[in-house]
Amino acid sequence: MARIRTIKPEFPQSESIGQLSRDARLLFLQLFTVVDDFGRARASSRMLASVLYPYDDDAKDLIDSWLDELEEKGHIRRYRVDGTLYLDIPNWLKHQKIDHPSKKGLPEFTEDAREGSRGLAPDLGPVPVSRTNIRSVAKATRPRRGEEFEKFKAEYPKRDGSNPWTPAEKLFDQAIAAGMDPTDLIAAARRYRAECDRKGLTGTDKVAQAQTWLRQKRWTDYADTPPTLQLPAAEDQSFWDHVEQTYRSAGIWSRHAGPKPGFPDCRAPTDVVRRILEIDEAKRLSGDGMQFGSEGNESDERPRQAAG
Known part of the structure; x- marks a missing residue:
């Protein structure tokens, strides 16, 4: 059962809160309604957008930046446990009086579990990345x-x-x-x-x-002469290789390639269609905030047609 949460009168005057954008401030307050008695919640951006912004169609595209802003300012921490992404609000129990807390259900935050603290080596699965290496790359x-x-x-x-x-x-x-x-x-x-x-x-x-x-x-x-327009003259294998590579690297489907896979009248070869739909599905399952669309247009979330 949902609990009543407290917002202190001095909240609007807080300097740290004042450094946030208005959208990030609203999200922070709305998170109070979904975290448990220990200040923890699942942190899937798609889930949070649907629960906290049911009437705002653009929230699913914007919420990742608001979460980034909150985390950068130290108002939330995101961490991953057994493949699931969570968040918590530091010092939650200092600001909320919980008389009879529910049983702990979600895993607690640890530095080792912080999102972004692990890297992925090709073909080897996740491996630890030392903080020294991260700092040296960042400085460079x-x-x-x-x-x-x-x-x-x-x-x-x-x-x-x-x-x-x-x-x-x-x-x-x-x-x-x-x-x-x-x-x-x-x-x-x-x-x-x-x-x-x-x-x-x-x-x-x-x-x-x-x-x-x-x-x-x-x-x-x-764009003046964007790289995505510098295509081979004929729609041969090199043309489709270029289109696919551009989509993989920049998330843009070239207008010269016609409708994107999943849309009527798509003329891409069957193997290209299959790989593009696999990319989209992988991004959807991972909750990646990157939006894939066509040049000059926002991404379209209409249902995909089956690949040939």
Whole structure:
């Protein structure tokens, strides 16, 4: 049975809470309704979006960035036990008075179980990654990546309202890790700003939050000569290899390849259709927040047709 939770009067004045975006603040409060008496809950983003935002269709695409923001600021911790992802709210029992707590059901947080603390070696399954190695890699890559993001941030149009840059930077890094050239992202942001200037949108709430713009891969709308358009002239094996590789690395189905597998009139070869649907299914089962769609369009969640 659901329990009544307490929100202290000083919550709105908390400096640490004030550093969160409004969406992350709302999510934090809503998590109070689903965590158990020890401040723990299952952390599948799809499940949380459906339970906490039943009337918001876009929540499933945005909730991962809100969870990232909460975790970065120390308001939640995510961890994995036996393949299942959980979260907890640190110091939960200091802020909630539980007279007769229920029996412990969900596993508790440990540093070893923290999400992201383990790596995956090819063909060998999960193996521990030392914190020393993580720090050395981070130190080697973060300065340059940070400089590139600052350039992106400088080119991005100003907006009226919140525009949290921390989750945007994570999405920027993810796009580069997936194969995007940072200079292409920066140039696309510059073209988006020019369009907003031309339409009189700069400085208004009509400008998309940078995290939304990046998550929905809107840079494809403002690309000059994006790599995904540099395709072989004929639809031979090299053409379909290129289309499939682009989808694997960047999550974009080329418009030159016609309708995506799972949609009417798809003309991709049967083996390509099968592999693309397998990629989509693997992403769905893993709860990965990456959205797969076609160039210039947001992903479409219509039911897939059976592969030939």
